[in-house]
Amino acid sequence: MTGTAGKTTEPWRVGVLFSRTGFMAVIEETQLRGTLLAIEEINAAGGVNGRELIPVLYDPASESAAFGLCAKRLMIEDGITTIFGCYTSSSRKAVLPVVERLNGLLWYPTLYEGFEFSPNIIYTGAAPNQNSLALCRYLMETYGRRFYFIGSDYVYPRESNRVMRELVRHAGGEVVGETYLSLRAKRRDFQPVMRDIRSQSPDMIFSTVVGDSTTYLYQSYLEAGFNPKTQPIASLTTTEAEIRAMGFDVGEGHITAAPYFECLAGESNSSFVSRYKKRYGQDEPTNMCVEAAYFQVHVFARTLERTNCMDTDALRPMILGSEFEAPQGRISINPHCGHTDLWPRIGRANSRGQFDIMWDSKAPVRADPYLIGYGRSTVFS
Ligand code: ACM
Numbered sequence: 001m002t003g004t005a006g007k008t009t010e011p012w013r014v015g016v017l018f019s020r021t022g023f024m025a026v027i028e029e030t031q032l033r034g035t036l037l038a039i040e041e042i043n044a045a046g047g048v049n050g051r052e053l054i055p056v057l058y059d060p061a062s063e064s065a066a067f068g069l070c071a072k073r074l075m076i077e078d079g080i081t082t083i084f085g086c087y088t089s090s091s092r093k094a095v096l097p098v099v100e101r102l103n104g105l106l107w108y109p110t111l112y113e114g115f116e117f118s119p120n121i122i123y124t125g126a127a128p129n130q131n132s133l134a135l136c137r138y139l140m141e142t143y144g145r146r147f148y149f150i151g152s153d154y155v156y157p158r159e160s161n162r163v164m165r166e167l168v169r170h171a172g173g174e175v176v177g178e179t180y181l182s183l184r185a186k187r188r189d190f191q192p193v194m195r196d197i198r199s200q201s202p203d204m205i206f207s208t209v210v211g212d213s214t215t216y217l218y219q220s221y222l223e224a225g226f227n228p229k230t231q232p233i234a235s236l237t238t239t240e241a242e243i244r245a246m247g248f249d250v251g252e253g254h255i256t257a258a259p260y261f262e263c264l265a266g267e268s269n270s271s272f273v274s275r276y277k278k279r280y281g282q283d284e285p286t287n288m289c290v291e292a293a294y295f296q297v298h299v300f301a302r303t304l305e306r307t308n309c310m311d312t313d314a315l316r317p318m319i320l321g322s323e324f325e326a327p328q329g330r331i332s333i334n335p336h337c338g339h340t341d342l343w344p345r346i347g348r349a350n351s352r353g354q355f356d357i358m359w360d361s362k363a364p365v366r367a368d369p370y371l372i373g374y375g376r377s378t379v380f381s
Contacts, residue, residue: 011052012310014039014300015074017085017095018293022062023183023211026245027237027289028087031109032057033280034293035084041275042301049308053301056080060091062211068094075102081310082107084297087289088210089113089156096121105312107300109292111236111258113159114369120312122319123339124296124331125289126259128163129368131236134344135206135257136167138359139234144203145173150193150217153180157208160236163371164206176200185213190220198224204255205233214238215246218254228253232348239287240353248353258288259342260328261355269327285353286327292340295326299333329364339367 016035018028039053047053056078060066067086074080075098083099084107086092092108099106099120106118111125139147147168151157157180165175177200179193190213197205209217214237221233234255240262243251262273262285272294276286299322300315307314320335329343341364347355368374 007050009051011054012048012304013054013056013078013080015071015078015080015083015085016055016057017060017067017070017074017083017091018087019062020059023213024062024087026212027210027239027241027287028062030241030287030290031085031087031293033276033284034109034286034290035297037276037279038294038297038301040279042297048301048304064088064090064094067091068098071095071098071104071106072102075099075104081105081312082300082315084109084293084300086110088154089159090154092121093155103312105315107296109296110289113156113163114371115159116369117337119316119338121338122296122299122316122333123337123367123369124292124299124333125340126236126257126342126344127339127367127369128160129371129374130259130342130344130365131257132160132164132167133374134346134359134361135234135236135255136164136171136173138257138346139204139206139255140168140171140173143230143232145171146200146202146204147173147175148197148200148202148205149175149178149208150205151180151208152183152185152210152213154183156210160208161206176202181209181213183211183213185216187216187220189213190216194220194224194226197226202231204231207233207235208237209235210237212245214242215250218246218250222250238349239289240285240355241287241289243349243353244285248349248351251349251353252351254349255358256347256349256355258345258347260286260288260291260326261345261347261357262286263347263354263357264328266327266329268325268329272327291327295324295331299324331364334367337367337369339369341366
């Protein structure tokens with residue numbers, strides 16, 4: 001459509017791929033909400049250069065292969081170049097070859113295992129140097145040196161544990177057990193793991209369990225009589241959303257490392273939290289994945305304002321180096337690696353389903369997805 005001044009008023013169409021159904025829906029639904037909240041805010045302020053943003057949504061239903069197929073459909077049939085989406089690393093790895101082949105741009109708002117670079121992905125969640133490093137140090141200072149690893153069986157847990165094992169050993173700790181369960185694991189599948197934990201007697205559990213089985217892990221742990229005060233489960237993925245799903249009493253006392261928690265002080269976060277609750281309900285908590293899903297759309301819109309075109313080759317150089325006052329603090333898209341410089345923090349879940357901040361970085365930490373600076377890091381020295 002063309003306006004009177006010959007200026008197009010045609011909307012900008014963007015793809016959105018998060019699961020609303022299946023075993024990942026609890027967290028991915030919140031990422032969808034963060035994405036849509038940002039789009040609504042941008043449209044309420046007049047859109048981008050007077051043109052509305054229109055999300056084209058598909059539900060890949062927690063199936064990694066479906067993410068690849070939906071990405072193809074978005075790019076080939078719907079003619080879309082920019083996609084916001086993916087929680088699991090296996091879904092990202094299914095979308096990666098599609099955006100690379102068709103020169104699209106995936107905005108990925110989830111912490112992951114690092115050791116990846118694609119010119120067609122902008123990574124806005126934490127890399128291991130922004131969560132695992134600080135978590136390892138905190139756990140060893142607070143609880144002891146003997147770790148037990150439990151994870152869902154796919155790429156993120158296996159690779160994340162590989163990194164964590166290296167950090168633990170380097171700091172003089174020990175991994176006394178390592179177990180993987182299916183992403184579709186049920187509550188009964190955790191019983192043998194509880195027996196193994198009892199027999200190994202670690203000082204803490206490092207969990208890379210994701211999705212619905214997160215609830216089964218923490219419930220089984222409570223039922224087995226382990227005490228989080230002295231022997232917590234520590235995670236990079238258990239957010240306010242998973243704590244709400246499992247029950248506040250079940251999550252209390254356990255530890256999570258993340259750049260964002262709902263409880264953060266500051267005007268940027270309190271206004272974000274109140275807008276989120278107004279839109280989705282007073283009982284709906286924000287979390288690190290919502291926050292990244294939210295701020296990345298704003299970073300995109302500001303860039304689009306400058307390029308006035310959705311071509312990936314025009315957008316990417318303008319995205320790199322851009323900064324944004326996010327709810328977690330000022331973030332920037334690192335021009336060297338397309339990951340985001342973020343604020344590492346450690347939280348401990350309390351009886352209200354919120355996290356108390358146990359440690360926070362006094363400055364943003366540069367994304368180092370290949371851990372090149374490891375050994376010289378200020379976070380873990
Ligand atoms: C993840 O799979 N990156 C949590």
